[in-house]
Amino acid sequence: xxxxxxxxxxxxxxxxxxxxxxxxxxxxxxxxxxxxxxxxxxxxxxxxxxxxxxxxxxxxxxxxxxxxxxxxxxxxxxxxxxxxx
Numbered sequence: 001x002x003x004x005x006x007x008x009x010x011x012x013x014x015x016x017x018x019x020x021x022x023x024x025x026x027x028x029x030x031x032x033x034x035x036x037x038x039x040x041x042x043x044x045x046x047x048x049x050x051x052x053x054x055x056x057x058x059x060x061x062x063x064x065x066x067x068x069x070x071x072x073x074x075x076x077x078x079x080x081x082x083x084x085x
Contacts, residue, residue, distance in 0.1 A: 001052075008034065008042070008049035012059065016081055024062060024080035050079045057082055 011033050015025050027046040031039035051070040053059040061070040062078045 005045070005049060005052075008046055009053055012046070012049060012053060012079060016059070016079070021081060024078035026076075026078060030079075047077065050077070053079075054082075 008030060011030050012025070015029055015033065016023070019025065027043055027050060028039065030046045030049075031042035035042055050059060050061055054061050054070045058081070059079050060067045060082050061073055062068060062080060063073060063075065068077070
């Protein structure tokens with residue numbers, strides 16, 4: 001993992017910390033926070049960072065409000081804190 005990867009994970013955590021416990025964020029929120037003028041190239045890296053955090057149990061990846069497998073999710077996703085039921 002590179003320092004840039006760690007920065008993306010930290011930014012995901014920081015954006016989630018700044019929101020309500022039930023809130024989610026879009027990967028583009030993270031990319032825009034890191035590189036406001038040229039965020040689109042970061043999108044896949046943000047998704048990868050979210051997958052690592054999901055594998056560690058820190059976050060969940062959702063689509064249309066439902067938790068999905070981060071490795072098979074295609075299309076728009078959201079990132080939220082991991083929830084205990």
